[in-house]
Amino acid sequence: MDAGLAAVLGAAVGAIGASATALISGALGRSQTRLQLRAEGDRIVDEHRRSSYRDLFECTETTRAHLGEARSSLSQMFDDEAPVPGDQMAVADVLQERAVAAVSAAEEKLAGIPRVHAAVAIQGPEATQAAATALVEALRQELEHTKRWTVAVQDGWSDWDEYEKRAFEAHHSATAHSLAFACEASAALQRDGSRPEPRSRRWLRRSHRDRSR
Incomplete structure (x- = not known):
């Protein structure tokens, strides 16, 4: 092979190599962009899930606190051992x-x-x-029975104690469902935190590590 032909072939190989490098770099760049977007999507989903659980739990627990105040007030009305100052x-x-309020x-x-349930x-x-659905339904039952007990006391129904019993049964049921939701929510968030790292995040982490070497 003469020197001229060798030079031409060398130039051709060099051009092909440069083109291939450019193509590979472009493909890797596009792949990295897609993986970055996917990783950001995973993060947003995790944050939204955590926020929705927190909002539902806050709403249900605040409601249950109000119902607890109502039960406490109604119970004190019939507590013979409670000190009753004045009239x-x-x-x-x-x-x-207080119970009505x-x-x-x-x-x-x-x-x-x-809204938060949705x-x-x-x-x-x-x-x-x-x-969550079971908790919401149990909470509605707790509210309904506590409300009926309040009305029974307010209107002087003779069987008010039966409504008291039902109200406390509904309260215990709602407590169990609240605990069940808390456990399921915690498990779901732990799975989010301990699940295998998405390929997008693993690739980005390795890519960053390689560039820092």
């Missing part, structure tokens, strides 16, 4: 008013639950969604 009837009226506050708070349903997973 017993006046104190009973105050406790009754607490039930009203619980109703107002529970009115906003469809957010959990969207974020999932299925087990957490089911636990």
Whole structure:
């Protein structure tokens, strides 16, 4: 092979190599961009899931706190051992008013639950969604029975103690469902935190490490 032909072939090989390098670099750049977008999407999903769980739990626990205040006030009205300063009837009226106000506050708070419940349903997973639905239904039952007990006391129904029993049963059921939701939510978030690192994040981490060498 003469020197001229060798030079031509060398130049051709060099041009092909440069083109291939450019193509590979472009492909890697596009792949990195896609992986970065996917990693950012994973992060956003995780944040939205955590936020939806927190909002639902805050809403349900605030509602249950109001109902607890109502139960406490109604129970004190019939607690023979509780100290009753001054006029017993006046104190009973105050406790009754507190119970009514607490039930009203619980109703107002529970009115906003469809929005936060829907957010959990969207974020999932299925087990957490089911636990959230069961909790919301149990909480509605707790509110309903506590409200009926309040009305029974307020109107002087003779079987008010039966409504008291149902209210406490509903409370215990809602407590169990609240714990179940908390456990499912915690498990879902732990799976998010401990699940195998997405390929997008692993690739980006390795790429950053290689560039820093």
